[in-house]
Amino acid sequence: EVQLVESGGGLIQPGGSLRLSCEASGFNLSTYAMTWVRQAPGKGLEWVSDISGSGGGTNYADSVKGRFTISRDNFKNTLYLQMNSLRAEDTAVYYCAKETNNVSDYWGQGALVTVSS
């Protein structure tokens, strides 16, 4: 059974840094691209970033480019999102998702990140 479990969320002050992790099980992580999608409270879905199976290719939304870094450790079956220079508008539930045929077919339960002083 495919499972994705996010961790690392919490309350952080503006300008701070946080690293989210997404532990994968039930499939070979190295075979699949992975994605981060976020959802601000009461708002819609926003695509954040994705990474190829090997980790050699990454893409970012303009809103996070230069501040967030996606990475993966296929040996640890874990996807990461390093978030620096956090802003209030980054407050959201962050979901990791597995990609098949370019679509997100399995999602984690989400990790809440709150940026506030």
Place this chain on the structure above:
Amino acid sequence: DIQLTQSPTFLSASVGDRVTITCRASQGIRSFLAWYQQKPGKAPNLLIYVASTLQSGVPSRFSGSGSGTEFTLTISSLQPEDFATYYCQQLHSYPRTFGQGTRLEIK
């Protein structure tokens, strides 16, 4: 960036109704469109990809159609568990944008 506009934003319907949600893209995206269902407090769930292919395990009352710039998601006979928010997403180019969502509520 490709903009996706869903209509309606809010839809009130009854169990057994047939409903259609439209997603319009600001430029052609061929068939690179997916539909997701999201219930409150839960992660999104993939329903349809490449515009019309039903994801495994999704009931056949859900269907998708369209190509280019106009797409539709149809639920042939609403069930109580279908009341949720629906999102389209384009997978044609980066950034992978979503529509703003359509909230489907019980009349």
